[in-house]
Amino acid sequence: MAGGGRAEAGAPELDRFVDGIRAVHGSEHRHVTVIGHSYGSTVVGEAAKRPGGLAADDLVVVGSSGMRVDNIDQLQIERRHVWAAASGPWSAPQGEVSVGFPRGRFPRPGESRRR
Known part of the structure; x- marks a missing residue:
């Protein structure tokens, strides 16, 4: 996985931004979705695994x-609210992280996303 120094530093900033x-x-609830691309997904992961997680809906x-993270359950959000895109079409949660991700784990670099 990518090094996390900058992601660790950016996680509290992202958390404060979403809280803002x-x-x-x-009191008016708005649906908030946090999207991370490339290394931004590492920042999202660091922020979402912190105590209290992100104040995001998805x-x-x-x-x-x-x-x-080694397992989606390390993120402070229900697994049905975590979406991941692989090299193919968008994937939707199906009781695991998403279609194509085995047993609720995120794939490691070089690991096949298909079984």
């Missing part, structure tokens, strides 16, 4: 360089 979006909307990662 929630604060601006006040997480989407695309072209992920790794979220720095």
